[in-house]
């Protein structure tokens with residue numbers, strides 16, 4: 537398979553006269569855990585919606601393994617999964633039924649589904665609630681079942697929009713370890729966040745978006761050394777993106793290397 541899994545080519549979106557995303561050019565490699573970092577309103581969700589075929593670009597292309605997702609949606613969407621920041625689930629389905637439904641859409645053979653679903657529910661400590669209705673789930677549990685649904689068909693490319701919002705520290709660490717493992721086995725993850733330390737702890741490489749423009753791209757070490765040397769604005773961005781008190785427990789947990797349970 538081609539080694540470039542996600543390509544943004546002059547990708548742009550305007551809402552009337554407001555340029556939300558301004559001609560982005562980024563390539564993400566197969567197996568990379570890529571962090572898409574930026575403050576509120578920077579253009580993260582708009583970009584992810586274009587990359588997942590939910591929003592038509594005003595200009596440019598979003599390519600998944602070379603396939604333009606707007607021109608060839610079915611072919612491209614077979615390869616991806618997307619967990620939005622506010623997942624839209626079916627409240628009258630149980631968690632298990634939801635996973636079974638997603639697996640059927642992607643034509644996952646039943647035996648494979650059974651094994652995969654049990655494994656994912658176990659990782660996110662949802663086994664006991666698997667047969668409860670989703671409407672009885674907490675926000676964090678809904679977030680976790682949406683992530684399980686995204687992974688049940690083993691996508692080549694996973695898009696996660698602010699995945700740690702609503703997760704407790706242990707679940708956030710489990711997610712980080714799971715993503716690492718999946719990416720080591722060839723999946724690509726594109727993860728948006730507005731918290732610097734989350735990107736730092738989870739991601740191989742980071743793109744920083746501000747007012748619709750990519751202002752920095754590289755490993756976290758590269759970006760930090762750039763910001764110390766010359767670019768004051770990058771340092772200001774870092775200050776703005778630093779997690780507050782309420783994020784401390786979560787960040788400390790995902791930075792520890794404990795096992796996945």
Ligand SMILES: Nc1ncnc2c1ncn2[C@@H]1O[C@H](COP(=O)(O)OP(=O)(O)OP(=O)(O)O)[C@@H](O)[C@H]1O
Pocket residue numbers: 551554556574575576577578579580581582583730
């Ligand atoms: N449907 C829309 N109509 C008009 N403007 C929009 C629409 N959606 C987003 N915008 C604007 O586009 C810009 C980028 O928004 P976007 O939601 O992509 O940012 P974000 O980085 O995901 O922010 P957050 O971290 O707050 O979710 C913002 O200025 C926002 O107000």
